[in-house]
Amino acid sequence: MQQLSSGEIVKRYRSFFVARNHLALPGSSLVVPGNSTSFIIAGMQPLLPYLRGEVAPLAPRLTALQRCLRTDDVEQVGTSIRQNTAFFMLGNWSIGNYDKRTTIQMALDLLLNHLGLPLEKLWMTVFEGDRELGLSLDDVAAEEWRRLGVPSEHVVPLGAEDNFWTMGGGPGPCGPCSEIFVDRGSELGCGAPDCRPGCSCARFLEVWNLVFMEFEKHEDGSLTSLPQRNIDTGMGLERMACVLQSSDSVYSVDLFQPALERLQALAPRDDGSPQALRARRMIVDHVRAVLLAGLAGVGPGRDGRSSVVRRLIRRAACQGRLLGIDQPFLGSLLQPLVEGHGSLLTQDEQKRVPDLERLVTNDEVMFARVLSSGLRELERVEPNERGIIAGEYLFKLHAEKGFPADLASEILQERGLVVDWSGYQHASADHRIVSRVSVQKHFH
Ligand SMILES: [Zn+2]
Known part of the structure; x- marks a missing residue:
């Protein structure tokens, strides 16, 4: 398999779809307009007015590279091999123009003939149908994959949870989808006899989702056919790069390499532990998210989107310790x-980085004071006779001094001490009732 840089993947994806009459749109800002708390979380989000038929697009065939940022799965970053906080999403869309078969044909053509993936490594999932939704197996998609040469056993039907796309479960355009997975090798698998796409192990990596928007979901959960059938696809750039660069995770692709090297120079001692590996991954992932948010005009701060950026800086700073x-x-x-990002960032953006660097450093320095005083406290804390630290103590350290509980716990673990997490939960629940504020709106 040919090794392709992230920049090259973007170039090939874009020119493939432009050559097939797609209009290349510039990606939208990471910031959702008219809203102070949200980031763009999916590649199709800026195109919703077209997909819903509210606004006519400039062309019926579109393609774009969209920056996204989401923190719902932030706890998995670094542990999972596939989860980035901020990420780049490639997509192609048809607004009532081409059908499911054409979508599938183009997808396979791009993967095999332009990105150089071997057919035997590809697995596809299709919607198996759902009694409640009154829908049967998507045999058009299944049949088309097989017709194009994908072996039957590599076409896997999955239920509505995996293969029926809706807008966050609510009303709106929706439809069955077909996900494309790459088999990264049995040596990465869990070894279970039924290990296949959808398994949580590291073997099968989902790289592209093709959504066939055929229905409108109504408030009462019923479905009606859309007058105009749309196509919405999303390919995770970091995941595709992970496959095409034979990287062990999305955190070690070319985009992150120079940052990982810098981090290695700052912290050369590596005990090879899972914690150290997770720390390095979290740091580069979080700082990249801070970079992209900063370039969209969102620096660290107390409220809304800014508080998300601050929390990412603090989590990364803790991992540095x-x-x-x-x-x-x-x-x-x-x-x-x-x-590492090269041409994915504009010249103008690159010029703004020194200012951003100052902002990030100031915030980190401020947090360092909190950390230092918290660390002194932790050295003095005494466990009970069974070596357990009261959860309430950790909660107070967090609520009163801003010292993160997960970091405190990891430091205490090194001393062989255990935290009473149920006590922590109780203290936290009591605190919420008293203050009636959610302590960490964006992070659990
Ligand atoms: Zn598995």
Whole structure:
């Protein structure tokens, strides 16, 4: 398999669809207009007015590279091999123009003949039908994959949970989807006899979702056919790069390499532990999210989107401590990230990075004071006779001093101490009732 850089994947994807009469749109800002708390979370989000038929698009065939940022799965970053906080999404769309078969034909053509993936590594899922929705197996999609040469056993029917796309479960345009997975090799698998796409292990990586928007879901859950059938696809750039660069995870693709090298220079000691690996991945992932948010005009702060950025800086700073870095360092990773991203960032954006670096460093310095005083506290804390630290203590450290509980727990673990998490939950629940505010709106 040919090794392709992220920039090259974007170039090939875009020129493939432009050559097939798609209009290349510039990606939208990461910031949702008219809303102070949200980021764009999916590649299709800026195109919703077209997909819903509210606004006529400039052309019926569209393609774009969209920046997205979501924190719902932030806890999995670094542990899972496939989860980025911020990510790039490639997509092609048809607004009432081409059908399911054409979508599938183009997708396979691009994967095999332009990105160089071997057919035997590809697996497809299709919608198996759902009694409640009154829909049967998507045999058109299944049949088309097989007609194009995908072996039957590589076409896997899955239920509505995996293969029926809706807008967050609510009313709106929706439809069955077909997901494309790459088999990264049995050595990465869990070994279970039924290990296949949809399994949570690292073997099968979903790289592209083709959504066939055929229905409108109504308030009462009923479906009616859309007058205009749309196509909405999304390919995760980091995941495709992971496959085409034979990387062990989305965190070690070319986009992150210079930042990882810089981090290695800052923290050369590596005990090879899962914690250290997770820390390095989290740091580059979070700082990249901070970079993209900053370029969209969102710096660290107390409220809304800014509080998400601040929390990412703090989480990354904590991980730095775990790696033995005791100086502010996050800002110094921005330039290597810019280098790794190359042409994915504009010249104008690259010029703004030094300002952003100062913002990030200031926020990190502020947080370092919180960390230092918290660490002194933690050295003094005494467990009960069974080596357990009261959860309430950790909660107070968090609520009163801003010291993250997960970091405190990891530090205490090194001393062989255990935290009473149920006590922590109780203290946290009591606190919520008293103050009636959600402590961490964006993070659990
Ligand atoms: Zn598995």
